[in-house]
Amino acid sequence: MIKMIIGYFLLYFGAAFLFLGAFGLIRLPDLYTRMQASTKSTTLGALSSVLGVGVLYPQWFVKCLVVALFILLTAPVSSSALMRAGYRTGVPLDKRTVVDKGKEFFGEGEKEETK
Amino acid sequence: MEKAGKFNRYIFAVIVLYVSWILLTATFRKDELIVGLIVSLLVAIGTYDYLSEYGLRHLYPKRLWYLAIYIPYYLWEMILANFDMAYRVLAPSMPIKPGIVEVHTDLKTDTGKLALANSITLTPGTLTMDVKDDTLLVHWIYVKEETVEGATREIGGRFEKFLKEIFG
Numbered sequence: 195m196i197k198m199i200i201g202y203f204l205l206y207f208g209a210a211f212l213f214l215g216a217f218g219l220i221r222l223p224d225l226y227t228r229m230q231a232s233t234k235s236t237t238l239g240a241l242s243s244v245l246g247v248g249v250l251y252p253q254w255f256v257k258c259l260v261v262a263l264f265i266l267l268t269a270p271v272s273s274s275a276l277m278r279a280g281y282r283t284g285v286p287l288d289k290r291t292v293v294d295k296g297k298e299f300f301g302e303g304e305k306e307e308t309k
Numbered sequence: 310m311e312k313a314g315k316f317n318r319y320i321f322a323v324i325v326l327y328v329s330w331i332l333l334t335a336t337f338r339k340d341e342l343i344v345g346l347i348v349s350l351l352v353a354i355g356t357y358d359y360l361s362e363y364g365l366r367h368l369y370p371k372r373l374w375y376l377a378i379y380i381p382y383y384l385w386e387m388i389l390a391n392f393d394m395a396y397r398v399l400a401p402s403m404p405i406k407p408g409i410v411e412v413h414t415d416l417k418t419d420t421g422k423l424a425l426a427n428s429i430t431l432t433p434g435t436l437t438m439d440v441k442d443d444t445l446l447v448h449w450i451y452v453k454e455e456t457v458e459g460a461t462r463e464i465g466g467r468f469e470k471f472l473k474e475i476f477g
Binding site for chain 1: 329332333335387388390391394395397398399403405406407408409410411423426427430431434436437438439441444446448450452455
C-alpha cells in the first residue's frame with residue numbers, strides 16, 4: 195500500500211513537471227529561456243517517473259537507479275551543447291536580456307574557424 | 310596532482326566496472342558475480358587508460374564522504390530549481406530578466422569542471438553554455454549580479470567547496 199502511494203506520487207510528480215516544461219516552451223520568449231525550462235523539467239520529470247516505476251516494481255529498482263544516474267549525468271551536457279550551438283549560429287536573444295558576455299567569451303576570430 | 314601508476318589505475322578500473330556490472334545485473338548469484346569479475350578484469354586491460362587519471366585516489370574516504378553529502382544536496386537544489394521554473398512559467402507577469410554571464414572557477418581537473426557545469430545547469434535559473442580554461446559561460450534567467458565576481462559568488466560558490474574536496 196505504502197509502496198503504491200510513493201510510486202504513484204513519484205509518477206505524477208514527474209508527469210506534472212514534464213507538463214510544466216512543455217508549458218514553458220510555449221510561454222517563454224526565446225531559445226535560451228526555453229532551453230532552461232525544458233532542461234530542468236525533463237531531467238526531474240524523467241528522473242521522478244523512472245524512480246516511481248522502480249518503487250512500484252521493486253525487482254527493477256536497482257536498474258531504475260542506474261537509469262536515473264545516467265539521465266542525471268547526460269541531460270545537462272546535451273542541453274549545454276544545444277544552447278552553445280544556438281548561440282554560435284546567431285539565434286537572437288530576447289529583448290529583455292540585460293547582459294551578454296558571450297561575444298567576448300567566444301571572440302570573433304574563433305567563429306570563423308568553425309565555419 | 311600527477312598521474313597515478315598503471316597498476317593503481319587498473320585496479321580502480323576493475324572496481325568501477327565490477328560495481329557497474331553488479332548494478333546492471335542486480336543480483337548476487339554466485340555465477341553472475343564470478344563472470345562479472347572475469348569480464349571486468351578483461352575489459353579493464355583495454356580501458357584503464359581512458360577511465361581515470363588518478364586511480365585509487367578517487368576512493369579516499371574523505372572524498373566519498375563529501376560525495377555522500379553532495380548528492381542529496383544536489384537533488385534538493387534540483388527540486389528547488391524546478392519549483393522556481395514552475396513559478397516563472399506560470400506567473401502571469403513572467404518575472405524573467407535573462408542574461409549571459411561569466412563565472413570563474415578554481416577547480417583544476419576536467420571532471421571537476423564537468424561536475425560544476427552539470428550542477429549549475431540543474432540549479433535554479435542557470436544553464437551552463439560553455440567552459441574555457443577556468444571560465445564558465447552561464448545563461449541566467451534572472452540576473453542578480455552582472456560582474457564576474459558577483460555571479461561567481463551567487464552561482465558557483467555553494468558548489469565549489471564540495472567539489473573542491475571531491476575532485477580537487
